[in-house]
């Protein structure tokens with residue numbers, strides 16, 4: 390992936406962390422001025438996201454965070470069911 394010059398960009402966020410994402414380099418800029426950056430996620434995945442979304446807190450990972458939290462939810466549900474069963478048996 391080619392890097393693009395940082396000059397003229399609204400903000401240089403190289404090396405900054407946002408949730409699980411660390412900004413590596415800007416990769417593209419849309420006609421409307423929306424800048425896409427290449428990020429490295431804590432899970433090791435490289436992920437391209439709109440800087441505006443990451444700075445605004447809407448994007449916090451490559452997507453692994455969402456996957457993990459849904460796994461966590463189902464685990465909690467199983468745990469609750471297990472506890473209810475124990476309660477019924479006395």
Ligand SMILES: [Zn+2]
Pocket residue numbers: 409430431432433434450451452453454
């Ligand atoms: Zn990730």
